[in-house]
Amino acid sequence: MGKEVKEEELRELIDHQEKIREDERKRIAREIHDELGQHLLAFRIEVSLLKQEIFDSYDKRSERIDEILEHVDTTVKSVRTLINNLRPAVLDLGLVASLEWQARDFTRANGIECVFHTNDAAIELDDKPATVLFRVLQEALTNIVKHARADRVDIRLKRDGGNLVLQVSDNGVGMPKVRNRKIKSYGLAGIRERIGMLNGEFKIATGDTGTTLIFTIPANS
The missing domain is CATH 1.10.287 (Helix Hairpins)
Structure with missing residues (x-):
């Protein structure tokens, strides 16, 4: 079965x-x-x-x-x-600059406060994994607009040992049932597939007050 x-x-x-x-x-x-x-x-x-x-x-x-x-x-x-x-031209500026730009553009376009944080402004990736992270962030932000009813989003990019971790957190209504059922959202399934192609991992931490999507990929993807 x-x-x-x-x-x-x-x-x-x-x-x-x-x-x-x-x-x-x-x-x-x-x-x-x-x-x-x-x-x-x-x-x-x-x-x-x-x-x-x-x-x-x-x-x-x-x-x-x-x-x-x-x-x-x-x-x-x-x-x-x-x-x-x-292929967004902003990616030519580097991973950190492109994610920071996306946060500002999201705020401008949707009126939802979106703040980008990083513990290493010098983080760089090859074009393919950088494009994947840009696209999964784009998809995550689109889902927030559609479903979360949030008024703030925090994006965090950090090094964790040999990995890069991207977290996208909102203060919206959350997805409390996700833990107990198969995720049917094709948006999330597409994100999982993109991250999987980089031998990475995708997790969701959610409840009644907000959701955090966690993307972890090898730093040398």
Whole structure:
């Protein structure tokens, strides 16, 4: 029975991960069509209008060129957004700086106080594990917004022997039933899978007043 349950959970997780990938492909395609495609079309129209006689005067032509430049700037911003969604550029600043930025951005976007703490500002990781920690933090914060009803989040990154430990704590309503049932949240299942790929460990400490997610990975992942 135990083996059958694990195989069923694995199939559910694989199906869910494939759905996530397909949804992500659809989202990217939609953004390219709606954002980049529309901007490029507008850009083409603006350029073609320059050939019309109505813009032969210097002032009118200059005004039209300014409008074209505005479309170019908007298109550049759209491209940067698409790239950032695929791999956040802030990761180039290092792990600590990227997690600190994410905390500030979370506060700005959601009005929930979010504070980042670390006992070693010089912590560095290779690109893959750093990206994983960035993404699991992103997922954890998304879950807090959706479910926790919290007004404060604390993020802590620390060295612990040969490991790195990332803790995400909120003061929300908690998940008191998690200890007594299988976690059905695919968000948490996805987090567990990401951490597992780094030979790490994912734990949840929860009650009626807040939840802490604990991610532990080898420091040399």
